[in-house]
Amino acid sequence: MGAPPPGSTDAPPRDAAPLVRPAARTVPPSTVARLPGYLRALAEVEAQGVRTASSDALADVAGVSPAQLRKDLSFLGSHGTRGVGYDVAHLRGQIGVVLGLTRQRPVVIVGLGNLGHALANYPGFTERGFVVVGLVDADPHVVGTQVAGLRVEPAERLADVVREGGATMAVITVPAGAAQDVCDRLVAAGVRGILNFAPRALQVPDGVDVRSVDLGSELQILAFHDQARSMS
Amino acid sequence: MGAPPPGSTDAPPRDAAPLVRPAARTVPPSTVARLPGYLRALAEVEAQGVRTASSDALADVAGVSPAQLRKDLSFLGSHGTRGVGYDVAHLRGQIGVVLGLTRQRPVVIVGLGNLGHALANYPGFTERGFVVVGLVDADPHVVGTQVAGLRVEPAERLADVVREGGATMAVITVPAGAAQDVCDRLVAAGVRGILNFAPRALQVPDGVDVRSVDLGSELQILAFHDQARSMS
DNA sequence: TAGATTGTTAATCGATTAACAATC
DNA sequence: TAGATTGTTAATCGATTAACAATC
Structure with a gap:
């Protein structure tokens, strides 16, 4: 709303620092x-x-x-x-x-059943800029074991593991019944991005981002099309 | 376009069989x-x-x-x-x-690395109406082993496994480089719905449905928001 | 210059939201 | 009947597609 700065031509600059501005304002x-x-x-x-x-x-x-x-x-x-x-x-x-991949991002995995175990060893995470820095499980038989070169820590150390690893992102691979509690504790510990594999909708406060992957749901969606086809 | 049938009132029936019509015409x-x-x-x-x-x-x-x-x-x-x-x-x-869940649907899993192994044992598939009826892997060390109560079959038996199990749906958990070939062979064998975990876009003919879950991509999408937040 | 290909605009399409009349 | 809640309509919003002027 101010007057054009002295020396300006007919294309008025909107900004005092026009050069090298970060590329992305809003990306849909x-x-x-x-x-x-x-x-x-x-x-x-x-x-x-x-x-x-x-x-x-x-x-x-x-x-x-x-x-x-x-x-x-x-x-x-x-x-x-x-x-x-x-x-x-x-x-x-x-x-x-x-995408913010200029630095490696530390990630914590909670729940080391079959799926969590597979994800801890998943090369695709490392290849795409992420490092698994912590593993947490509630089962005393699993706690203390070595997975993907890391010691599995007990549930009560969740917040410590997040803080020590500097993780702002986490993967949840616990049973559905435990997922919301784990989620709440991750958020309390400072995690802001959650990849959820538990078949449960998670409630999170503003500023926290959840992406849910439900393997059973994916098959059910495929089943719909399979079935719709067989009816026509 | 025809004249209303005799005996019709002011609400003209569009159809000769108005009762018990299948609920879903088109669902977005x-x-x-x-x-x-x-x-x-x-x-x-x-x-x-x-x-x-x-x-x-x-x-x-x-x-x-x-x-x-x-x-x-x-x-x-x-x-x-x-x-x-x-x-x-x-x-x-x-x-x-x-969703067509009135009957159990047989599913084949191709690729029994960590992730495929975990999915073969995933209780969520069974709970949601699916049965794993066949396992296929290209690695001779894996072929013949027992996973989730099934024998892992060699790659050349893929079409047989699909037909014997009556599977119209399959899960791909092979490395990216092998995914398109596996996909082509599944489609040739009669599979019409594919859940793909390989980080590769799959080309399929019309009438075949692919859903891709790329775990690395999911984390990258979370990383975007994490980073956008830290910049504001 | 002529051919190729981007970046952007406008048109279309589909999905979401809000509001409320129908009705239990 | 009065209160509650659905099913549907209309308005809004966002995403996709197609076309083409800008420009290498």
């Missing part, structure tokens, strides 16, 4: 959810020695439409070259910055 | 994706002895808004009672019918 949730897929596609074509790729080529590998890919990337700023395409390495770096 | 994808959550919520309140529940109560347990729950359920037909709420057992049955 649906776009954010697809960015990891683009990162995978870029890694794949880069491994094949490709240096520059068009939206058509990348979209094909990522399994989306070229229009959608371009639209999504446009929210991160302008990183392609008209007539040429996208520089694979550069775009990869930009998406990494937007 | 976003609604279908939430139905398993409603099923879980219903099971939970039923276990607590509740016979009738309002949309407010159910929505609270399911973690959605009451308006959304009512809207979703309205696509399945009219199963509540105004002024009273929903009969828990009846609604549970209706959602089960829509």
Whole structure:
């Protein structure tokens, strides 16, 4: 609302610091959810020695439409070259910055049954920028055992494990009945992002982000289509 | 377009067979994706002895808004009672019918590393109406071993395993590089619904349904929010 | 320059929310 | 009957698609 600063031309700057501003102001949730897929596609074509790729080529590998890919990337700023395409390495770096993958992120896993055990050893976490820094379980038979090179700690040490590891993210792989309690304690200990595998809706305060993966539900959704097909 | 049949009143029937028509004509994808959550919520309140529940109560347990729950359920037909709420057992049955859970569905798991192993033993599949009828792996060291009471079969027997078990659904837990090939062979063998855990977009023909769960991507999406928060 | 391909706009489509009349 | 609660409508919001001008 103020007068244009002295020396300004006809394109009024909105900002005192116009250079090198962080790329992403607001990125829609649906776009954010697809960015990891683009990162995978870029890694794949880069491994094949490709240096520059068009939206058509990348979209094909990522399994989306070229229009959608371009639209999504446009929210991160302008990183392609008209007539040429996208520089694979550069775009990869930009998406990494937007997703906050410039540093390794420490993660804690709570619940070391079959699934938690598998996730503790899952190479995909490490490959994508995460380090498992702590393991917690309530079962005295499991506590003290070594999983993926770490000692499993008892439930009462949950907050310590989170703080000592500096974790702001956690994975919940406990039975449904224990999930909300574990969630509350993780949040109290400072965790702000939770990946929940327990088949239960979790209540969290504002500022905490939960993503739930229910393996049984996924199959049920597939069953719907399977069945709808057989009826037509 | 024809003349009203003799004896019709002012509400013209559109159909020759107006009674007991299947509840679901078209259910939007976003609604279908939430139905398993409603099923879980219903099971939970039923276990607590509740016979009738309002949309407010159910929505609270399911973690959605009451308006959304009512809207979703309205696509399945009219199963509540105004002024009273929903009969828990009846609604549970209706959602089960829509999802095609009236019979057990046979599922094959391909890839018995840590994750596949954990899924083969996952009680949530059995509890939600699925039976694991076959296991397949390419590693000769794994083939022939016993997992979850089943013998692991070699890759070349994939089509036999699918046909013998009558499976129309499968879970892929192989490394990314092998996923598309496994997918193609599953589809050729008659599988129509695939739950994919390999971090790779799968190409499938029309009529085949793929749901992909990428655990690394889930953490990356959480990382975005974690990071966006720390910047504001 | 001519051909290729992005970034953006506008149009379409689908999903969510809010409000309330119908009705138990 | 009065109070409660559904089922549905209309309004809003967000996401996707298609088309093309900008530009390398």
